Amino acid sequence: xxxxxxxxxxxxxxxxxxxxxxxxxxxxxxxxxxxxxxxxxxxxxxxxxxxxxxxxxxxxxxxxxxxxxxxxxxxxxxxxxxxxxxxxxxxxxxxxxxxxxxxxxxxxxxxxxxxxxxxxxxxxxxxxxxxxxxxxxxxxxxxxxxxxxxxxxxxxxxxxxxxxxxxxxxxxxxxxxxxxxxxxxxxxxxxxxxxxxxxxxxxxxxxxxxxxxxxxxxxxxxxxxxxxxxxxxxxxxxxxxxxxxxxxxxxxxxxxxxxxxxxxxxxxxxxxxxxxxxxxxxxxxxxxxxxxxxxxxxxxxxxxxxxxxxxxxxxxxxxxxxxxxxxxxxxxxxxxxxxxxxxxxxxxxxxxxxxxxxxxxxxxxxxxxxxxxxxxxxxxxxxxxxxxxxxxxxxxxxxxxxxxxxxxxxxxxxxxxxxxxxxxxxxxxxxxxxxxxxxxxxxxxxxxxxxxxxxxxxxxxxxxxxxx
Numbered sequence: 076x077x078x079x080x081x082x083x084x085x086x087x088x089x090x091x092x093x094x095x096x097x098x099x100x101x102x103x104x105x106x107x108x109x110x111x112x113x114x115x116x117x118x119x120x121x122x123x124x125x126x127x128x129x130x131x132x133x134x135x136x137x138x139x140x141x142x143x144x145x146x147x148x149x150x151x152x153x154x155x156x157x158x159x160x161x162x163x164x165x166x167x168x169x170x171x172x173x174x175x176x177x178x179x180x181x182x183x184x185x186x187x188x189x190x191x192x193x194x195x196x197x198x199x200x201x202x203x204x205x206x207x208x209x210x211x212x213x214x215x216x217x218x219x220x221x222x223x224x225x226x227x228x229x230x231x232x233x234x235x236x237x238x239x240x241x242x243x244x245x246x247x248x249x250x251x252x253x254x255x256x257x258x259x260x261x262x263x264x265x266x267x268x269x270x271x272x273x274x275x276x277x278x279x280x281x282x283x284x285x286x287x288x289x290x291x292x293x294x295x296x297x298x299x300x301x302x303x304x305x306x307x308x309x310x311x312x313x314x315x316x317x318x319x320x321x322x323x324x325x326x327x328x329x330x331x332x333x334x335x336x337x338x339x340x341x342x343x344x345x346x347x348x349x350x351x352x353x354x355x356x357x358x359x360x361x362x363x364x365x366x367x368x369x370x371x372x373x374x375x376x377x378x379x380x381x382x383x384x385x386x387x388x389x390x391x392x393x394x395x396x397x398x399x400x401x402x403x404x405x406x407x408x409x410x411x412x413x414x415x416x417x418x419x420x421x422x423x424x425x426x427x428x429x430x431x432x433x434x435x436x437x438x439x440x441x442x443x444x445x446x447x448x449x450x451x452x453x454x455x456x457x458x459x460x461x462x463x464x465x466x467x468x469x470x471x472x473x474x475x476x477x478x479x480x481x482x483x484x485x486x487x488x489x490x491x492x493x494x495x496x497x498x499x500x501x502x503x504x505x506x507x508x509x510x511x512x513x514x515x516x517x518x519x520x521x522x523x524x525x526x527x528x529x530x531x532x533x534x535x536x537x538x539x540x541x542x543x
Contacts, residue, residue: 079180079192080177080180080181080184080190082096084501085461085498085501085502085505086501086504086505086508087505087508087509088505088508088509088512089508089512090507090508090509090511090512090518090523091504091505091507091508091509091512092504092508093508093520094504094507094508094520094523094524094527095500095501095504095505095527097524098504098523098524098527098528098531099500099503099504099527099528099531100497100500101224102500102528102531102532102533103224103225103226103532104223104224104225104226104493104496104532105225105226105227105482105532105535105536105539105543106225106227106228106229106484106485106493106496107227107229107310107481107484107535107539108229108231108257108310108312108369108484108485108486109228109229109230109231109484109485109486109487109488110230110231110486110487110488111228111230111485111487111488111490112230112488113230113232113238113240113241113244113254113256114240115216115490116216116217116220116228116240116244116254117240117241117243117244117247118216118240119215119216119217119218120215120216121209121210121214121215121216122209122214122215123156123206123209124156124157124160124202124205124206124209125160125201125202125205125206125209126156126157126159126160126163127156128209128489128490128491129160129163129182129205129489129491130159130160130163132488132489133487133488133489134389134390134391135175135391136163136166136175137150137151137390137391138391139166139167139170139173139175140162140163140166141391143165143166143169145162145165145166147386149162150162151386151390157202160198160202161195161198161199161202164193164194164195164197164198164201165195165198167179167193168192168193168194168195174459174460174461174498177461177498178492178494178495178498179193180192180193181494181497181498182491182492182494183201183205185494185497186208186214186219186222186491186494187201187204187205187208188208189201189204189205216490217247217250217252219490219491219493220252220490220493221250221251221252223493225252225493226252226253226532226536226543227252227253227254227255227535227536227539227541227543228252228253228254228255229254229255229256229257229309229310230254230255230256230257231257231259231312232256232257232258232259232303232308233259233260233262234258234259234260234263234278234296234299234300234303235274235277235278235281235299236256237281238256238302238303238306241254241255241256241306241307242306245306245307253307253541253542253543255306255307255308255309255310255541256303256306256307256308257308257310257311257312257369258299258300258303258308258310258311258312258366259311259312259313259314260296260311260313260353260357261313261314261315262274263275263278263292263296263353264313264315264350264353264354265350266331266332266335266341266346266349266350267341267346271335272335272336272338275292275336278292278295278296278299279295281295281299282294282295282298282299287333287336288329288332288333289325289328289329289332290325290329292332293356296356296357296360297360300360300364304364304366307541308366309364309365309366309367309539309540309541310366310367310368310369310539311357311361311366311367311368311369312368312369312371313354313357313368313369313370313371314371314372314374315370315371315372315374316372316373316374316375316376316396316398317372317396317398317399317400317403318370318372318398318399318400318401318402318403318404318407319347319351319399319403320347320351320354320402320403320404320406320407320410321344321347321348321351321406322351322406322410323348323349323351323352324352325352327348327352328348328349328352328353331345331346331348331349332349351407354407355407355410355411358407358410358411358416358417358418359411359414359416361418362411362416362417362418363416365418365419365540366418366419367418367419367420367421367538367539368418368419368420368421369420369421369423369452370404370420370421370422370423371423371425371452371455372398372400372404372422372423372424372425372429373395373396373398373400373424373425373426373429374393374394374395374396374425374456375393375394375395375396375397375398376388376392376393377392377393378392378393378394379392394457395425395426395457396425396426397426398426400424400429400432400433401429401432401436404422404432404433404436405436405439408420408436408439408440408449409440412440417440419444419445419448419449419450419538420437420440420448420449420450421449421450421452421481422436422437422449422450422451422452423452423453423455424452424455425455425456425457425458427458427463427466427467430451430466430467430470431470431474433451434451434470434471434473434474434475435474437449437450437451437475438474438475445538446479446537446538447476447479447480447481447534447538450479450480450481450538451467451470451471451475451480452484453467453480453481453482453483453484453499454466454467455486456486459486459495461498461502464499464502464503465502465506468480468503468506469506477526477530478526478529478530479529479534480530480534481530481534481535481538482499482503482530482531482532482534482535483495483496483499483500483531496531500527500531503527503530503531504527507523507526507527511523
């Protein structure tokens with residue numbers, strides 16, 4: 076029987092062990108997509124308790140606790156930090172088969188030196204050890220980032236953000252990690268949502284003029300992209316469920332936009348045309364600035380309306396959708412390729428049934444502009460676990476070029492989540508090592524080592540071309 080979380084955790088053959096320990100393990104981290112708070116980084120936030128840094132904002136853990144029958148008081152409610160931690164311990168000890176079990180214990184071991192399983196029996200001692208450690212140097216936001224060997228972080232930011240915290244981070248000469256914004260204009264694209272009109276009003280205030288038509292909207296958005304670029308932004312991100320694309324003219328969408336500004340009701344077809352026009356506009360401008368465009372597809376959001384009204388979005392009530400994405404995505408990419416304005420693009424699916432859709436579609440739009448110009452993104456959200464990662468890399472290997480893959484991202488709000496990169500690297504090395512051990516690829520350790528180091532870090536560094 077193997078020791079839990081031993082040196083060779085998830086490494087099941089000698090080739091895998093060599094690849095991980097000799098090549099992948101020490102590589103730095105390039106976190107090109109996350110939801111970390113720039114404010115907490117800029118202010119070098121310290122944490123009063125392990126509950127604050129570990130459970131706060133983590134809807135992965137919240138979902139597990141609800142599934143274990145824990146009262147909301149101890150999840151997002153007014154329970155004390157210690158009570159919430161004890162309820163989390165009560166939950167995690169039974170989370171066999173859930174990646175949270177691995178992630179949680181890797182975090183306890185790597186950051187706090189705790190090699191005992193978290194249970195109701197060990198919880199109080201672990202709580203005290205972690206809280207004491209958090210008061211030491213190296214456990215602030217910046218300390219955790221540097222001690223995790225992170226070189227680049229790309230946060231997720233609204234176009235109306237003034238990016239003041241990013242400027243503060245850049246001005247700190249003692250912090251040698253590159254932290255850059257990512258342009259995320261979903262609130263502008265989602266014309267049907269209740270938040271749309273308020274957001275347009277806020278954009279007008281930032282721009283310094285009223286947004287009364289599409290011409291003004293596009294002008295303001297272009298100005299915001301220029302501003303983000305000046306602050307260092309090199310990535311954009313879009314999230315949606317289904318991908319429906321219909322060609323439209325600016326005159327058509329101007330009518331739709333003005334109708335929405337007048338609080339009029341718009342049809343689904345009108346909303347699709349408006350969104351399609353904007354996505355093409357954004358893609359063209361990302362290409363112009365040599366940004367990478369990320370498309371996160373397939374999430375069915377805010378399914379529990381009662382809980383949505385009580386505690387709001389991003390609290391653990393989203394699910395994998397069964398949307399159509401292939402045909403609309405193909406039309407979007409083709410609309411940009413026709414005019415040679417398709418930017419570097421990363422495609423993420425939330426439903427694993429769509430792996431072959433994305434892995435084959437991206438092959439239709441590759442070019443010599445950049446190696447691996449169109450990427451099949453890392454297993455995301457519900458599928459960033461062992462099985463999901465193996466399926467994503469296996470399908471990419473079958474249908475594309477796994478060696479050009481830009482690898483893992485954190486997609487997290489937690490400063491303790493960088494052990495997910497270790498988890499990913501162990502799984503990757505075991506997958507590749509198994510192919511070698513089975514005689515499916517030569518035991519050329521120099522070439523194999525290059526491949527795993529590239530996927531771990533180097534490919535992302537070259538793809539985004541951000542100084543670090």
